[in-house]
Amino acid sequence: MFGKIKFAAIFVAGTAGILWVVNLPYPMIRQPVAQAAPLLLLPSFMSMDRHYRGAIDSLEQADQLISKATSTADIERGGEKVKEAKKHLENLPVWFLGYYPQPYCTLFGCSWQFTFDEFEQARQRVARLEAVTFQDKNALVPFNEAQKELLAAKQQYQQATNTKDRESAIASWQTTIDKLDQISQQTFAGKNAQTQLAAYKRDFENARVSNFISAAQEFDLEAEKVKPKNSQAASELWQQAITRLEQIPNANPRYMDAQKLMAGYQVKQKTVVDQRSSTLIEAGKQYALAAAKASQNPPHTAQKWEQIGELWEKAIQQLERIEVSEPSYVEAQKLIAQYQTNLGTIKSRRQMESDAVEILKEANHKIEELIASPPSDKNQMRAKIQGVMTQLNTIKPGTTAYTESQRLLTLANKRIQQLK
Structure with missing residues (x-):
């Protein structure tokens, strides 16, 4: 019994050894065997097919995980699949493609086709995915x-x-x-x-x-x-x-x-x-405010217009004290220009008031003379009254004499009507 077992073991070991030798990746061994007994090369073809399919499957999974990653776990898993694909490709007999690019194992209908270009493309994909995985892992650190x-x-x-x-x-x-x-x-x-x-x-x-x-x-x-x-x-x-x-x-x-x-x-x-100039500007504004309030509700007498003008002058004097080197100089100059315009208006109003009062005074004097010694000739009387009316018409609105001048003009006009 022991002898039979020993013989069987030796036979199996010898057969395995022969299969191992004939399936070695050396063309000088495989080529004669492929011509005489290709079935002995079946283990090689089974191994090739397994590694080929494993490489393709791993590459597809790696590409999907890396290119459409949703988390760092996808990157890690994709890197593992790249390593698996690379291991499968390393187990494919590249030498075989160089010697037998045509269908192989034709005697029993077993053929395994894998071109050199396809192998190179797979290796390039592995290299690219390895680089992408490396870059992704490096980028995750920062x-x-x-x-x-x-x-x-x-x-x-x-x-x-x-x-x-x-x-x-x-x-x-x-x-x-x-x-x-x-x-x-x-x-x-x-x-x-x-x-x-x-x-x-x-x-x-x-x-x-x-x-x-x-x-x-x-x-x-x-x-x-x-x-x-x-x-x-x-x-x-x-x-x-x-x-x-x-x-x-x-x-x-x-x-x-x-x-x-x-x-x-x-x-x-x-x-x-700029505390000094700010104080001067504020003082000037206060004088200007007082002048503006005093100017309200005209007409005013010439004396009041004079007082208002003095307020504007004081406002300007305060602003003129601000020197060129001070930050508020430009603002002060703008206010001075505005206040001088207002002062000019006040002076015009004062002069207009003075003229109006003087004209009214002179007209009243002529009226008194006409009343005291009226001319006997109607035409002379009419002419003198017309002269007084001409003077009264020069009195402008907005003066204290304007209302009185309008009253006198009405009376003079009635007197002229009586002389016709």
Whole structure:
């Protein structure tokens, strides 16, 4: 019994050895066997077919996982499939394609066709997918780091209690966004980064604008504290507040709020820096306001017009004290030009009033003479009355004499009618 088992084992081992030898990847062995007993090469063809199908299947799966990845797990799995495809291709007998590109094992109808071009294409796909997987995995490193840094910057900003800490957090936030923006968009990480960047940038812009406004308000409070003791320091603080607000784009919803704050800070800064000229401008405006009020509800006497003119002159005198080197010089000159125009109008009104009063006085004197010694001739009487009427017609509206002149003209006209 033992002898039979030993013989069977030797036979099996010998047969396996022969099959192993004839299936070795050497053309000088395989070619004679293929011509005489191709069935002995069946194990080789079965191995080729298995590796061929395995390479194609693994490549397709790898391509799908990598090109349409939805998570990092897809990238990892795709890389594993690429390695499997590469291992299968390494087990395909490339030497065989060079010797036998035609159908093989024709004696029993078994043939296995695989061209050299097809093999090269498969190898190129493997190389490309290996490169893509390598790039995707490399890109995930800065992507994950940037995500962590972004979260840390947000937390730092939310926990900040002063402008310096908030600005430090915003600087880190900006750096992180720049890192995400630099990741290649050809990679899975880059595509994810671009999808998320819109939201990240929106949040960043809102935080940046909020910080500008908060910082400006903090500078304003500090400036108010130091203003009584150090006006120069207060001015510098308000300038920093203005600089922050100037950086807010006009497309931002809080732009108008920033502009209102900035206008207020500019006024405060100007008051501190240019206190002397601001005081002179305010004094000039007060004189101008008094003159404008006094001018209301005319007509006025020549004396009152004179007083109003003096108020305008005092307003101009206050503004003329502002020197060219002072910041408010241009504003003062604009006001001077306006006040001089008003002063000129007042002088014209005063002269018109004086002329009207003088004309009315002279007309009354002539009327008294006519009453005291009227001419005996009607034509002479009519001519003298016409002369008085001509004088009265030169009195202009808006003068104190105008109403009286109109009354006298009515009486004179009636007298002329009686003389006809």
